[in-house]
Amino acid sequence: MxxxxxxxxxxxxxxxxxxxxxxxxxxxxxxxxxxxxxxxxxxxxxxxxxxxxxxxxxxxxxxxxxxxxxxxxxxxxxxxxxxxxxxxxxxxxxxxxxxxxxxxxxxxxxxxxxxxxxxxxxxxxxxxxxPDNIAQGRHAAEMMCEALDGKGQIVQIAGQPGYTTAMERAQGFEERLAEACPDVELMETQPADWNREKAQRVMENFLTKYDRIDGVYAGDDNMGVGALNAAKAAGRKDIAFIGATNFAVGYEAMERGEYYGSVYQSxxxxxxxxxxxxxxxxxxxxxxxxxxxxxxxxxxxxxxxxxxxxx
Structure with missing residues (x-):
């Protein structure tokens, strides 16, 4: 070399x-x-x-x-x-x-x-x-429907604005969510640029803004675990977390039963x-x-x- x-x-x-x-x-x-x-x-x-x-x-x-x-x-x-x-x-x-x-x-x-x-x-x-990022978003929506039994209020933490992967995962998720469980309401989407700390801050703001959040979809597990950390700090154990691109931290959170699901990508x-x-x-x-x-x-x-x- x-x-x-x-x-x-x-x-x-x-x-x-x-x-x-x-x-x-x-x-x-x-x-x-x-x-x-x-x-x-x-x-x-x-x-x-x-x-x-x-x-x-x-x-x-x-x-x-x-x-x-x-x-x-x-x-x-x-x-x-x-x-x-x-x-x-x-x-x-x-x-x-x-x-x-x-x-x-x-x-x-x-x-x-x-x-x-x-x-x-x-x-x-x-x-x-x-990867087929639209398909990943669709997979995530199906897991969200399963986790919430088809009804509830959720928020979305997206990746970097203008980045195709972020847009396609959001697109696939939103389209499939509307098809598979129309009684699940997506209240708001905010970007966190694939950053765990920023995702934690976004989630902290969501928790302040909304009295009820049943589920969180994050464009990757790095952001998803950031959101999970915010919920844990607030004592919220009633939220279903769904991610994509399964990181080690997401895998470990699933082993602990704190994180519902993700999409496995190598x-x-x-x-x-x-x-x-x-x-x-x-x-x-x-x-x-x-x-x-x-x-x-x-x-x-x-x-x-x-x-x-x-x-």
């Missing part, structure tokens, strides 16, 4: 052998924000390990640090490097479309990972690899799926346009059937 400093950001360049042959596939990946949560940190580690283990791959690994302008610069740099394929975990699904279009015009296929881009940009990508599988999709695209293999991996429901009753997440 060697480390190179580029004009726009630090990059880790990984070659699995000591030389690069003419058949080596050069993959450039620009990630969203590795430091924001343990899911993205684990994803990067798994991606690095998978790239190193593949004798056909050389990978340039970049992190946008949540900065849209930096990610657009990284896309431009990868195009100038003439990598064989680009993987992008978009910081903003709309803003990155022009950069993806530039890569497509340069003849470099793009694989979007984890979070989709704006629909208008799909014509410029080779594939999307990741960052390791996410990373490997993205790498394998990119390799298949370069090799000309048939790849689904939307290459989803499975994300099943997990509840306090079924938690023992799943391995504890490593993030």
């Amino acid at each position: 060697k480390v190179e400093t580029l004009a726009v950001a630090a990059a880790i360049t990984i070659a699995s052998t000591g030389f690069v042959s003419a058949d080596t596939i050069r993959i450039g990946i620009t990630q969203n924000n590795v430091g924001v949560d343990s899911y993205q940190t684990t994803y990067e580690k798994a991606f690095l390990e998978a790239a190193k283990a593949n004798p056909d791959v050389e990978a340039v690994v970049l992190d946008a640090g949540g900065d849209v302008a930096r990610q657009i610069g990284q896309l431009r740099d990868l195009v100038q490097q003439r990598v064989d394929v680009i993987i992008i975990w978009p910081t903003n699904g709309q803003a990155v479309v022009p950069g993806i279009r530039q890569a497509d015009r340069a003849g470099i296929p793009v694989v979007v990972t984890n979070s989709k881009i704006a629909e208008a940009g799909n014509e410029f990508i080779a594939a999307f690899s990741g 960052p390791v599988e996410d990373a490997r799926n993205a790498l394998n999709t990119a390799v298949a695209v370069v090799k000309g293999e048939e790849v689904p346009k939307f290459n989803y991996f499975d994300t099943p429901k997990i509840t306090k009753d079924s938690v023992a059937q799943f391995d504890k997440p490593v993030f």
